Amino acid sequence: MKKIEDTIILFVATGMFSGFLPVAPGTFGSILGAALAYGASKYLTLNQSLGLLGILLAAGVFTAGRAEIILHEQDSGKIVIDEIAGMYITMLFLPMSIVHLAVGFVCFRIMDIVKPFPISSMDRHIHGGTGVMLDDVAAGLASNVLVRIVIFFIEIA
Numbered sequence: 001m002k003k004i005e006d007t008i009i010l011f012v013a014t015g016m017f018s019g020f021l022p023v024a025p026g027t028f029g030s031i032l033g034a035a036l037a038y039g040a041s042k043y044l045t046l047n048q049s050l051g052l053l054g055i056l057l058a059a060g061v062f063t064a065g066r067a068e069i070i071l072h073e074q075d076s077g078k079i080v081i082d083e084i085a086g087m088y089i090t091m092l093f094l095p096m097s098i099v100h101l102a103v104g105f106v107c108f109r110i111m112d113i114v115k116p117f118p119i120s121s122m123d124r125h126i127h128g129g130t131g132v133m134l135d136d137v138a139a140g141l142a143s144n145v146l147v148r149i150v151i152f153f154i155e156i157a
Contacts (some may be wrong), residue, residue, distance in 0.1 A: 001040050006066075006070050008087050009066045009067055009070060010063075010067055010070060010071075012059055012063040012081060013060075013063035013064050013066070013067035013078075013079045013080075013081050014067065014078050014079060014081075015028065015029045015032045015080040015081060015083070015084055016032070018032060018080060019076075019077070019078035019079055019080040020078055021078075025077055025078060025080055025083060025085050026077065026080060026109075026112065026113075027083075027109065028080065029081070029082070029083030029084050029087075030081025030083045030084075030086070030087045030105060030108060030112070031087075031105075032079075032080070032083075032084050032087075032108060033083055033084040033085065033087025033088045033090075033102070033108075034035045034081060034091065034105055035085050036052075036056075036084060037087060037089075037092070037096070037104075038086075038089045038096060038101065038126065040052055040088070041091070041096040042096070049092065052088075052117070053085075053088060055090070055094065056081075056084065056085050057085060057133065057137070059081070059120045060081040060082060060084075060085050060129070060132070060133045061129040061130050061132075062129060063081055063129070063144050064079050064081055064082060064128075064131070064132035064133055065129025065130070065132070067079050067126045068128070068129070069131070071147070072111055073130050074126075074127065075123075077129065078099065079132055080083040081132075081133070082132050082135070082137075083112065083136060083137035083141055085133060085136060085137060085140065085142065086108055086136030086137060086139050086140035086143070087104070087105065087108050087140065087142070089124075089137060089140030089141060089143075090104045090105075090107065090108040090140045090143040090144050090146060090147065091104050091144070091147075092144060093141075093144070094130045094144065094147060094151075096117035099154070100110055100147065100149070103147050103151060103154075104143060104144075107143040107146045107147050108139060108140060108143040110143075111139035111140075111142050111143045111146070112136060112139045115135065115139070115142055116142075118138065119135050119139050121136075122134050122135045123135040137141060
């Protein structure tokens, strides 16, 4: 029974096992988050989208923490539920278009990789499932604001 439970946890935490891809697992997790955000914008109400975010965050904290134990790695690169959530947050409350999605994806990947302060501090000082998720949640919030600024200047140009 433990093996089935571990497999389900890894399935969720690694973004349907995309975290096991040998190249750029975080990028693939972000692509999954972009697809989720796109689908949510088309098929869910605002309240349902927020509910999905709550489920995603709770599932992320739980499965990321458990996946660290299963994988014997702290904040393993194989865990991409945080990128999925971060990208989802990046696109939350934004109009959905290819341009917005592309700008959001680039902004989020930059924030996730560079980790400017205070994101870097969260990444270093908060551990476990909460730590895995929190820096990407912060990167998603910062990216959401950055997308709004970039789109504003694109539209007035």
